[in-house]
Amino acid sequence: MTSSSTHTHTHTRRGRTHxxxxxxxxxxxxxxxxxxxxxxLMSSLKPDQQIFADLGSWRAFLPVxxxxxxxxxxxxxxxxxxxxxxxxxxxxxLTVALGILVNSMAAFALARLxxxxxxxxLGLVLATLIVxxxxxxxxxxxxxxxxxxxxxxGFTLAFKxxxxxxxxxxxxxxxxxxxxxxxxxxxFDSIPRELDEAARIDGAGxxxxxxxxxxxxxxxxxxTVAILTFLPAWNSYLWPLMVVQSEELxxxxxxxQYFFQLDTSWGQVMAYSSLITIPVxxxxxxxxxxxxxxxxxxxxxx
Numbered sequence: 653m654t655s656s657s658t659h660t661h662t663h664t665r666r667g668r669t670h671x672x673x674x675x676x677x678x679x680x681x682x683x684x685x686x687x688x689x690x691x692x693l694m695s696s697l698k699p700d701q702q703i704f705a706d707l708g709s710w711r712a713f714l715p716v717x718x719x720x721x722x723x724x725x726x727x728x729x730x731x732x733x734x735x736x737x738x739x740x741x742x743x744x745x746l747t748v749a750l751g752i753l754v755n756s757m758a759a760f761a762l763a764r765l766x767x768x769x770x771x772x773x774l775g776l777v778l779a780t781l782i783v784x785x786x787x788x789x790x791x792x793x794x795x796x797x798x799x800x801x802x803x804x805x806g807f808t809l810a811f812k813x814x815x816x817x818x819x820x821x822x823x824x825x826x827x828x829x830x831x832x833x834x835x836x837x838x839x840f841d842s843i844p845r846e847l848d849e850a851a852r853i854d855g856a857g858x859x860x861x862x863x864x865x866x867x868x869x870x871x872x873x874x875x876t877v878a879i880l881t882f883l884p885a886w887n888s889y890l891w892p893l894m895v896v897q898s899e900e901l902x903x904x905x906x907x908x909q910y911f912f913q914l915d916t917s918w919g920q921v922m923a924y925s926s927l928i929t930i931p932v933x934x935x936x937x938x939x940x941x942x943x944x945x946x947x948x949x950x951x952x953x954x
Contacts, residue, residue: 687713689929696723696923703918723923730920731910732899733927740903741931743822744885750827751881752874758828759836760862764848774837780830786890793894796821821895822903826885832877839873840866875939882935886928904928 690713695703697719706712727733762770796815803810815821843866851861867874889905896902905928911921 692922692929693926696919696926697721698723698919700918703922723917723919724927726917726920727924727927731907731924733904733907733924735900736902736904736907737928739819739901740886740905740928743819743888743903744882746819746823747826747885748878748881750823751829751832752877754827755829755832755877756836756867756870756874757862759833759840760858760866762833763837763840764845764861764866765858774834777830777833789890789894792825796825796895816895817897817901819901822888822892822901825891826881826888829881832881835877835880836870836873839870843869879936879939883932886932 694713694715697715698706699718699722702717703712706717711717761767762774798813799815801812801815801818801820803812815824847865848861851865856864886903887905888903892903892906896906907928908921908924911917911924
């Protein structure tokens with residue numbers, strides 16, 4: 653056997669070994685992240701006694717024993733799930749839509765326009781990332797309680813003070829987001845500026861450039877911001893607990909409290925958790941390719 657053949661054989665064997673190792677690592681990661689979801693789904697189909705009996709064995713991850721949809725029926729009997737789900741969809745959807753609009757326009761002004769002090773402004777915006785929300789919650793609560801609001805009273809609008817117990821108090825404070833703005837800024841900064849110059853020669857203004865040139869090229873960034881804005885909006889618990897008292901305005905995460913009052917049914921807890929996880933998984937699957945493309949194209953740039 654010649655030296656070139658030996659080298660080729662060794663290279664092929666190393667390639668196969670590397671492929672096996674990569675597959676093994678991926679399989680372990682898949683199991684690590686998937687098993688908790690599988691456990692939740694399987695437990696949602698079992699009574700509490702079966703859940704505790706299966707703990708400590710692989711039966712906890714398998715559809716064995718007393719399997720039924722009784723826990724899901726119990727969810728709808730115990731909480732107004734449809735109302736909570738609608739509230740979360742409305743709140744999360746509007747937060748995402750307004751967040752994309754506001755943060756992208758601010759990032760466009762920072763990335764594409766030349767004006768004095770924009771570096772300082774960007775630095776101040778990014779500095780807010782180090783401030784945890786818990787330190788801002790009480791001052792924010794005080795401010796939203798002072799803001800003016802209008803409510804419909806028949807065919808007239810009545811003025812009142814305070815946003816507590818409303819939809820807007822769950823949406824407006826989270827529209828502007830420093831991390832989303834920075835993602836847009838980073839992506840916009842990578843788009844060739846020659847496109848701006850060509851558009852301006854054709855008579856386009858800055859808003860037209862933003863709407864017709866930059867945003868159509870920013871699909872991966874939009875998808876990433878949509879996912880990263882949707883997740884905290886959907887999972888919000890502390891803020892709605894502080895500002896919402898009416899049951900008809902509560903989001904899905906507050907509904908978890910209902911299952912820990914009086915007798916706790918862990919099967920129903922798992923069923924409820926499964927139901928509120930479905931929209932998150934669906935959103936990620938819908939934007940998965942764009943999300944990965946955004947991380948690959950702009951997330952690694954300094």
